Amino acid sequence: MSSTLLFVIVGRNEPLYEAEFHKRGGAGASSDAATRQNYFVLHSALDLVEKAAWATSGMYLKVVDKVNNQHVSTFLTAGNVKLLLLHNGRSEDSIRHFFQDVYELYVKLSMNPFYRYDTPIKSTDFDTRVRAIARRYLLQS
Numbered sequence: 239m240s241s242t243l244l245f246v247i248v249g250r251n252e253p254l255y256e257a258e259f260h261k262r263g264g265a266g267a268s269s270d271a272a273t274r275q276n277y278f279v280l281h282s283a284l285d286l287v288e289k290a291a292w293a294t295s296g297m298y299l300k301v302v303d304k305v306n307n308q309h310v311s312t313f314l315t316a317g318n319v320k321l322l323l324l325h326n327g328r329s330e331d332s333i334r335h336f337f338q339d340v341y342e343l344y345v346k347l348s349m350n351p352f353y354r355y356d357t358p359i360k361s362t363d364f365d366t367r368v369r370a371i372a373r374r375y376l377l378q379s
Contacts, residue, residue: 243376244276244324245368247344248284249356254319257365259372279303280322283310287320297341298334313337315344317355328376336375343367 241261
């Protein structure tokens with residue numbers, strides 16, 4: 239079972255931010271074929287996210303797709319920006335807390351007058367903070 243988590247923020251037309259998280263003691267960098275499969279699973283789940291968004295009024299959509307042992311959890315913002323996490327069945331509470339903290343960070347970024355809405359996020363500070371949030375909630379044993 240892979241110890242790699244894939245997190246993507248998807249805007250209207252393109253991914254805005256992508257990050258892979260590796261559990262310590264894991265295999266390190268994943269193979270190219272596994273990485274491609276992970277991205278395929280996430281992107282194929284986007285249609286299911288749209289369906290799930292109509293079925294609930296909440297922002298946290300929980301698990302919207304399962305492929306093999308991989309689960310896709312989703313958080314949908316008020317601006318229809320999708321936060322997607324590919325994982326191996328982590329605790330719902332830790333995933334919900336991860337999404338809430340990243341959403342708060344995204345809102346702060348979007349209020350920055352130098353950031354144009356729905357454009358790729360290139361901030362190294364944003365990346366560092368997202369990775370710290372992932373370590374806190376997702377990469378603990």
